[in-house]
Amino acid sequence: MIELKNVSKTFETANGKVEAVKNVELTVDAGEIFGIVGFSGAGKSTLVRMLNGLETPTSGEVIINDVRIDTLKGKDLREQRKKIGIIFQHFNLLWSRTVLENIEFPLELIGMPKAERETKAKHLAELVGLGERINAYPSQLSGGQKQRVGIARALANDPDILISDEATSALDPQTTDEVLDLLDEINQKLDLTIVIITHEMHVIRRLADRVAVMENGRVIEQGPVSEVFTHPQEELTKRFVSSEVELPQTTDVKQIAQKLLQKNPTGKLVELRFSGQQVERPVINELSKNFPELEISILEGSIHQLADKGTLGSLFVQLNGTEQKVQAALEFLNELQVEAKVIEHG
Incomplete structure (x- = not known):
């Protein structure tokens, strides 16, 4: 389970203080798919970086499976990060490596023997539907296939939590739906907690169990997807919902x-x-x-x-x-x- 308790993050810049995240309270249950939606600058990315310890909150607590992430350092923090897989918007693949070698890379970093990591990487390639493409290079793959490699790589360390950071933003609608179907399948097969960061309400509607809406660093509305879509309270939420399901607003x-x-x-x-x-x-x-x-x-x-x-x-x-x-x-x-x-x- 993930808990954010009154979390805030302030950056010092040449133009003064910037409050990127303000007093966020969130709970994500184990095994659920939780969506965080907002426009650029809402604070979503900063929030994600605090989940895996890349940023430390200015105040508040970040707790994952009863461990306070915001207080960890060094080896303890590195060990905790292994339990959190991340899928990126722009794939972040190594272009000189094959599909199999890209999936193996995290396992190589932790010193897993070659034969063992190759076996595991092949299994993950099958899981994401790339079993026949393990010897292909990123330049030979479609956008959807590249993202499947990214998903397999994010699963390499058997994480408890998978974070999708705008993972479908660079994909066309059909490929987006295919990737969302894959994430749903992975959630069910592995009972994996998935946190989706997105500005696309379509992603939330297709995949999430619950959703939080962010604006100017704050969570302005949250709840079950069916409740938020049916009875959106805030004007921004109404805009998001209306843009996706075409339910008329105001x-x-x-x-x-x-x-x-x-x-x-x-x-x-x-x-x-x-x-x-x-x-x-x-x-x-x-x-x-x-x-x-x-x-x-x-x-x-x-x-x-x-x-x-x-x-x-x-x-x-x-x-x-x-x-x-x-x-x-x-x-x-x-x-x-x-x-x-x-x-x-x-």
């Missing part, structure tokens, strides 16, 4: 409503939001059966699956009928635990 609702009302000027425009089991329930069918007097038109919508088994969706419908029947339909939707909001004209 002014976006007004823009969508204006467009839909222009095309469909009669009746009531209602925005429905679903989460969990409600997504799979035939809500519109039930609504139609219970209120045959209403004319129900589906205008626009989307449904998204989340990595923590959650589901969420948004749907705009138009209800044509008497005010009494429309109100009764809205109450019926609320009983089904579907969020229903009437979008007014203007």
